[in-house]
Amino acid sequence: MSKDKTMRNSGKNPQKKGATPNAHSQHAAGGELHQIAGGEHPALTTNQGVALSDNQNSLKANPRGPALLEDFILREKITHFDHERIPERIVHARATGVHGYFELTTSLKQYTTARILTEAGEKTPVFTRISTVAGGAGSVDTPRDVRGFAVKFYTREGNWDLVGNNIPIFFIQDAIKFPDLIHAVKMEPDRGFPQSATAHDTFWDFISLTPESMHMVMWIMSDRTIPRSLRMIEGFGVHSFRLINDAGESTFVKFHWRPKLGLQSTIWDETVKISGADQDFHRRDMFEAIAAGNFPEWEFAVQLFTQEEADKFPFDHLDATKLIPEELVPLQVIGRMVLDRWPNNFFAETEQVAYCPSHVVPGIDFSNDPLLQGRLFSYLDTQLSRLGSPNFHQIPVNAPKCPFANHQRDGHMQMAQPAGRVGYEPNSLSENSPRETPVKGFHSAAVTETGEKGRIRAGSFADHYSQARQFYLSQTTYEQAHIASALVFELSKVEHVHVREAMVGHLRHIEADLAKRVAAGLGFDKMPAAPVAAAPVQEMEPSPALQIIGKMKPTLMGRAIGILIADGSDGAVIKKIKKAATDAGASVKLVAPKVGGAKLADGSMLAADGQLAGTPSVLFDAVAVILSDAGAKALSVEGAAIDFVRDAFGHLKAIAVDKGGQALLKMAHVGQDAGIVDSNDKDAFIAAAKTRQWDREKSVRTLA
Ligand code: HDE
Numbered sequence: 001m002s003k004d005k006t007m008r009n010s011g012k013n014p015q016k017k018g019a020t021p022n023a024h025s026q027h028a029a030g031g032e033l034h035q036i037a038g039g040e041h042p043a044l045t046t047n048q049g050v051a052l053s054d055n056q057n058s059l060k061a062n063p064r065g066p067a068l069l070e071d072f073i074l075r076e077k078i079t080h081f082d083h084e085r086i087p088e089r090i091v092h093a094r095a096t097g098v099h100g101y102f103e104l105t106t107s108l109k110q111y112t113t114a115r116i117l118t119e120a121g122e123k124t125p126v127f128t129r130i131s132t133v134a135g136g137a138g139s140v141d142t143p144r145d146v147r148g149f150a151v152k153f154y155t156r157e158g159n160w161d162l163v164g165n166n167i168p169i170f171f172i173q174d175a176i177k178f179p180d181l182i183h184a185v186k187m188e189p190d191r192g193f194p195q196s197a198t199a200h201d202t203f204w205d206f207i208s209l210t211p212e213s214m215h216m217v218m219w220i221m222s223d224r225t226i227p228r229s230l231r232m233i234e235g236f237g238v239h240s241f242r243l244i245n246d247a248g249e250s251t252f253v254k255f256h257w258r259p260k261l262g263l264q265s266t267i268w269d270e271t272v273k274i275s276g277a278d279q280d281f282h283r284r285d286m287f288e289a290i291a292a293g294n295f296p297e298w299e300f301a302v303q304l305f306t307q308e309e310a311d312k313f314p315f316d317h318l319d320a321t322k323l324i325p326e327e328l329v330p331l332q333v334i335g336r337m338v339l340d341r342w343p344n345n346f347f348a349e350t351e352q353v354a355y356c357p358s359h360v361v362p363g364i365d366f367s368n369d370p371l372l373q374g375r376l377f378s379y380l381d382t383q384l385s386r387l388g389s390p391n392f393h394q395i396p397v398n399a400p401k402c403p404f405a406n407h408q409r410d411g412h413m414q415m416a417q418p419a420g421r422v423g424y425e426p427n428s429l430s431e432n433s434p435r436e437t438p439v440k441g442f443h444s445a446a447v448t449e450t451g452e453k454g455r456i457r458a459g460s461f462a463d464h465y466s467q468a469r470q471f472y473l474s475q476t477t478y479e480q481a482h483i484a485s486a487l488v489f490e491l492s493k494v495e496h497v498h499v500r501e502a503m504v505g506h507l508r509h510i511e512a513d514l515a516k517r518v519a520a521g522l523g524f525d526k527m528p529a530a531p532v533a534a535a536p537v538q539e540m541e542p543s544p545a546l547q548i549i550g551k552m553k554p555t556l557m558g559r560a561i562g563i564l565i566a567d568g569s570d571g572a573v574i575k576k577i578k579k580a581a582t583d584a585g586a587s588v589k590l591v592a593p594k595v596g597g598a599k600l601a602d603g604s605m606l607a608a609d610g611q612l613a614g615t616p617s618v619l620f621d622a623v624a625v626i627l628s629d630a631g632a633k634a635l636s637v638e639g640a641a642i643d644f645v646r647d648a649f650g651h652l653k654a655i656a657v658d659k660g661g662q663a664l665l666k667m668a669h670v671g672q673d674a675g676i677v678d679s680n681d682k683d684a685f686i687a688a689a690k691t692r693q694w695d696r697e698k699s700v701r702t703l704a
Helices: 023-027 032-036 072-082 175-185 201-208 211-221 268-277 281-291 307-312 346-351 370-387 466-474 477-492 497-510 512-521 571-583 629-635 639-650 659-667 682-689 694-700
Strands: 095-104 123-132 147-155 158-165 241-244 250-259 297-305 332-341 364-366 560-564 587-592 622-625 655-657 676-678
Touching: 095 147, 095 281, 095 346, 123 332, 158 250, 175 201, 175 370, 201 497, 211 466, 211 477, 211 497, 268 281, 268 477, 268 639, 281 332, 364 370, 466 497, 477 497, 477 512, 477 694, 497 512, 560 571, 560 639, 571 587, 571 682, 622 639, 622 659, 622 682, 629 659, 639 655, 639 659, 639 694, 655 659, 676 682
Parallel strands: 560 587, 560 622, 622 655, 655 676
Antiparallel strands: 095 123, 095 332, 123 147, 147 158, 241 250, 241 364, 250 297, 297 332
16 A cells, blocks of 8 residues: 555544434534434534534645645644633632532521522522542542532522531631632642642641631541541531521521431541542542432531520631531521432533622621631632633523523623613613512621721630630540541651641640640650640530531441452352342442452352452442452462451451451451451341441551
8 A cells, every 4th residue: 555545534433323412513503414414413513513524634735744724623623622621720629510409398487588498398409519629620539638518509599609618617717818728738839749638848837827727627637538428528608697587687597518328437548548549439439329329418407596696605606717516506407408410511510610609699698707708709709710701600500590681791702692772770771671679689687887997806716726625525536546646647747847846736725635645646755835825725515416426327328348259259148248238228349350250159250340459448338258268368369359358457347258258367467356247147247337347446556
């Protein structure tokens, strides 16, 4: 074949019968040409609707010659590609977004006019985006980090965005500190790392100089920041908001989301290994759950309180570093959210969705929390730079689902085509142009503001340690140990000794034993000095609702069980365990040295769901190891098999074993305890799998 003789259409990709039509083709102009292409599918066109004859070869002066500038098809395609990325969010770049609905179960009619909170039984569509904070869009799902929990309610009275986190408080009290906080936590600017971890000098330097962060430090060092699944985290609106009723009276409110599957976290060593085994661990978990019809669900609850009640709190509810303990103001469950539809397109929806705390509806209003007040500015501003136009509300995921109309006009990427001469209000020229709604339109709470103008931090914001202490003392001993160990881990990554010392100094105000444990873990031979506290530390009642372990649910719903098998395994035992786990609500995966499966004792082949080296036990909540004696022997020299059982044990998981499984445990030097269960006793295994073997932990690692 001569060099110049080329195959013009090589690489053509015939579309399969019944394949999903390309949604983009809906926008292509109709016409004969577009229908005839290939007979069954729409024509591939340029963005101007011109059908392409060849999508494999650019236009060249001759078959081996230079490309021609005239190739408008190549230029259009490459130019569009070059501009595919938009600036990622400065924070919360990495996320998972899902559609669903909110259903009100109890009316708050006496407190608010907001229809979404008054019509029990009514369903409102939502789009929920759960994110990490510090890492970029391509970072892993599982760093130790706060999770953003943002919900856009498409209500009949306009969009309401509740842009919260999975922790009910925040690092700082005033929005003016936010850029400093974020510059400290993000990758260090000279070296470009770490990408998504808090365990580095600049973060802890800033924190150690910011006593108001100490309560948040307790939360982020707890296992709340290493969740097992996005379906197993709580969400909080954080700030106090106001509800306003039809008499114009306002009541303060805090918003809470509580997961139906209960809270659950991972063990730090497990988290570290998950990051390697599956960078998309949380996104995949959500995707698979939705695909399987296991729709995640949260209760929606409120804490309601008046100004008079707030005046009696031993803290200021306008200070976002404080929470209102459930024991002080109980939660009232008023609704639920179900997430049931994965987006069609990640970029169009999860990336382009634009949340703004300033998006509220009539009947909901803001408090004076200075952090919230700053956020009311920041989000609209950031959407303008991220999405490039004040018309970002026209992007389908952002557009209200109720009618909206005003006289705002033009701008980049204007999609609307308003007709007529009138683009202003008031006017007398247009009968049906939009007008004000004096009574039912948005009204702010009628509050009187007095006092001295200035850059002043309220004295009522001065207590930085009492709730940090309350949080620590409310934890189980296991959780306290995890907090102490996390602090030792994080501060061990800090090069500057004076920063480590300053942090331990703060801990002395929080709890003496915690300070001692961390100091010992860091190898200090004497206790660093405690800084002067701006307000005396108050002794507050412990709040068990702040625990994770106390909020775990004994269930296998939403959990995953891995069964390790090999050639010679007993099929009947595998089947029994699999059925028991599936009946209890778990998803089950078979793991074998080869993904093609294992040849069972009876000679039949059983396909595996995962290959051993790529499917470690960190991906499961409990495991079973079902092996023949020969299978156990063969696996005893496989590092991945040894790690499988050692990690399952080290991460406090239940392990069901038959005789061969027990042999592998022995060869891996894994001990025995109540969490190691005979595979014949399926009930014992299911019961053990519903929890973690907390007592085991002291036998597998030194906790600070
Ligand atoms: Fe945000 N935050 N934030 N934040 N935040 C953003 O807005 C900001 C704060 C939260 O899934 C940005 O659209 C300031 C508290 C979530 O798209 C930006 C302050 C809480 C998300 C911004 C805070 C949050 C963001 C970046 C201090 C919990 C992701 C991209 C006053 C209540 C939303 C964007 C999504 C995102 C600013 C503090 C939650 C820059 C100035 C407190 C869940 O506007």
